[in-house]
Amino acid sequence: MVFDPAEWNVPATDFQKQDWNYSVYGCDGLTEELPEDMPKPLGKSMRMHVYVDSDHAGDSLTRRSRTGFVVFLNSAPIYWFSKRQTSCETSTFGSEFIAMKTACDYVKGLRYKLRMMGVRVDEPTYIYGDNQSVLANTSNPGSTLKKKWGFFS
Template identity: 35%
Template sequence: MADYSLFTKVNGDSFTGVLIYVDDIIITGNNLEEMEHLISFFLKQFHIKDLGDLKYFLGIEFSRSKKGLFLSQRKYALDILQDTGLTGARLEKCPMEQNMKLQTIDGAILNDPTRYRRLVGKLIYLTITRPDIVFAVQNLSQFMHQPRKPHMEAALRVLRFIKGTPGQGLFFPAINNLELKAYCDSDHASCPTTRRSTTGYCVLLGYSLVSWKSKKQPIVARSSTEAEYRAMANICLEITWLRYILQYLRVKQKGPTLLHCDNQVALHIAANPVYHERTKHIEIDCHIVREKLQAGEISPIYISSQDELADIFTKALGRDSFNYLSHKLGLLNIHSST
């Protein structure tokens, strides 16, 4: 019920999982005999081809070792660079210039907007394994209706960054504690046009990054605390879904999920059951967070701003901060010479 594309079978201590996307199937489990029996059953019922160990799925490349599993979209990234003719372009150290604010009215309108839209569409798919470019791509996707020259230049900068790190991806270590922990952040009134804030969050399963998002909030927040609290409400829903799906995967959570936030006022509102005059306009979000807190599903905890992993999803950072947070999120480039 958590995901209609995921099917699970439990037989004693044996667990088998099947993930289906149209006509592509991944089978996994802890009992090789059960998995082989299921594959034999499929072969009798359908005309399918067994491709063996998982190496390539929907444009995602998988590399396995005793240390863990590595996911990347290296071939897809190189194809984008080839299609746009940027294989010989100079490199960039960050996907977006620090503190850059793109606007809807700056610069000349592009004569051919389809090129921009096609490029951003490809970059959106690349974010499946590249959380380091999520904030930049989220910004670029806001100008699809009427892209301008500065927007295209910013998109090409993302490509020049990717050129230096085409094989970068996510590493899932084999040894892990499998406990969920979450980070949420916001950038108050960051949009220069609408003055809406940006929500950023990420969720890790042990040391593995499994969920992340960067999104402009739907309404204008009247304070940084309100923007932060709305970010907390969004990640509460994500945590609920992840805890639900982990039950089907037989990964039990022993206690509440730690939710790290760098705004102490937002944490106080979450813990205080009394509504203040200043929080009436965010009543629904207050109910969501407090409900999950009282149900024992989350445990909000303060974290300093420099250790806030979700910061990379809310603003364009400098090179040092960007590289530090990318490393903390588990991003790795196995093709790098260093």
């Protein structure tokens, strides 16, 4: 594997700006919590993007879905993940949403770790998915989650 330091350019049509101020998740005053003893970042800022997908009920025996994602730093893949989900989802939306949550959790930790190693990560992480329902529920500030989460014993 070769690390490609070339800067990745975000296509302007891929991520349209939204006004999150009226949402309960509004952006006013939000900042990432970083420790005071964090090393000073060196070099150029790195741009991170992720491709996420899942296959609904792909395991023919257990009917569980598989989560997969690839993380790129600039133009180089630095991490890939593929694992069977722990729950058995009844819809494609559910399995894609679990995959998106798994990728977001990983990215949150990775951004922190990169910063603690002195890598400059100033921009948001761009996450690509192929399920329109999940994208609508996670990128539109006026959207309410249309998935009922229920756990039965």
